[in-house]
Amino acid sequence: MVSMKDISETCGVSIATVSKALNGRADISTSTKERVLEVAKKMGYVPNSSARALKTNRTYNIGVLFADEARSGLTHSYFSPVLDSFRQGVEEKGYDITFLGRHVGKSELSYSEHSKYRGVDGVIVACVDFEAEEVKELLQSGIPVVTIDYIFNDKACVMSDNIRGMEQLVSYIIQCGHKKIAYIHGADSFVTRSRIGSFLRTMKRYGIEIEDRYIREGIYHAPDVSAKITHELLSLEDRPTCIVYPDDFSCIGGINVIRSKGLSIPNDISVAGYDGQRIAHVIEPKITTYRQNTEQIGKVAAAKLVELIEQPELALVERLDVQGELIRGCSVLSMK
Numbered sequence: 001m002v003s004m005k006d007i008s009e010t011c012g013v014s015i016a017t018v019s020k021a022l023n024g025r026a027d028i029s030t031s032t033k034e035r036v037l038e039v040a041k042k043m044g045y046v047p048n049s050s051a052r053a054l055k056t057n058r059t060y061n062i063g064v065l066f067a068d069e070a071r072s073g074l075t076h077s078y079f080s081p082v083l084d085s086f087r088q089g090v091e092e093k094g095y096d097i098t099f100l101g102r103h104v105g106k107s108e109l110s111y112s113e114h115s116k117y118r119g120v121d122g123v124i125v126a127c128v129d130f131e132a133e134e135v136k137e138l139l140q141s142g143i144p145v146v147t148i149d150y151i152f153n154d155k156a157c158v159m160s161d162n163i164r165g166m167e168q169l170v171s172y173i174i175q176c177g178h179k180k181i182a183y184i185h186g187a188d189s190f191v192t193r194s195r196i197g198s199f200l201r202t203m204k205r206y207g208i209e210i211e212d213r214y215i216r217e218g219i220y221h222a223p224d225v226s227a228k229i230t231h232e233l234l235s236l237e238d239r240p241t242c243i244v245y246p247d248d249f250s251c252i253g254g255i256n257v258i259r260s261k262g263l264s265i266p267n268d269i270s271v272a273g274y275d276g277q278r279i280a281h282v283i284e285p286k287i288t289t290y291r292q293n294t295e296q297i298g299k300v301a302a303a304k305l306v307e308l309i310e311q312p313e314l315a316l317v318e319r320l321d322v323q324g325e326l327i328r329g330c331s332v333l334s335m336k
Contacts (some may be wrong), residue, residue: 004022007043021036022037022045053054062305064097065138067129075245083301110138122144122305123138125139130152146304150191160297160321169177169288173270181203181241183244184244185199211240221247227254227301228255241335242332247275247279266330272287280329284328286329293322
């Protein structure tokens with residue numbers, strides 16, 4: 001195994017200089033640091049994680065709490081790319097990740113107990129029931145935590161800007177001439193409440209009357225549920241001219257029902273999704289949607305959690321909003 005002594009002999013510098021270069025210290029020249037890192041890479045140097053842990057009093061292990069009710073795991077269309085970007089971000093800083101659950105072998109542990117058992121330096125929390133007692137216990141345990149899409153008291157959080165996203169999406173639909181707009185939203189959550197509030201506020205700002213019968217509760221990532229609700233909306237005597245879905249996958253369920261009735265999109269009825277998933281761009285017509293910047297959300301969350309771990313006295317506990325992008329597809333008819 002390659003040691004720092006081997007690298008120092010190859011570079012012609014002291015072991016102390018090699019250590020400073022490998023640990024990113026600023027008190028050596030850039031050229032020396034770059035040469036040491038290049039030689040270390042070529043020689044296949046692997047840091048001794050045990051020695052590093054003893055020196056820094058850290059395990060360089062980060063816990064991931066992710067437990068969605070749909071049990072989609074890492075196939076989740078929104079959180080999967082967020083977590084993958086997060087993983088890349090913390091790995092670049094020298095950390096590994098461990099998924100936290102309720103069981104270790106045959107033993108049942110709370111999330112907080114599992115975190116202590118694994119000795120994680122911090123935890124990212126996404127897609128869980130934030131009102132569950134064991135989640136609250138973890139959040140209040142004193143361990144550095146960053147939440148995704150949920151504001152919890154004094155914890156740092158990274159949010160997709162759902163308020164602005166829905167505002168941009170609905171404003172575009174209205175500007176295309178639509179006034180009878182239905183909205184199928186997801187199950188109750190902080191994100192859902194933000195989107196509903198933004199939808200209603202945007203409609204009111206344009207002076208458009210909001211029809212209660214056009215606002216329906218669905219389930220995220222459930223095309224079959226959206227299909228049923230779409231059928232109900234199309235059966236109304238005064239049906240909407242555009243239906244906004246909770247996400248792009250749910251929109252597919254609506255599209256199938258619309259087509260089964262011999263209706264054309266967008267000529268007979270318009271549709272819009274949310275999330276900006278790849279599927280929205282490959283079907284015909286391409287779905288008008290709002291793309292959430294999942295890669296940036298993961299990067300920002302990784303940077304904030306590492307900052308909380310490594311510089312607790314300087315890191316701010318703050319809410320960080322990540323902007324997305326309106327994708328103008330071909331599924332919303334211009335009625336002007």
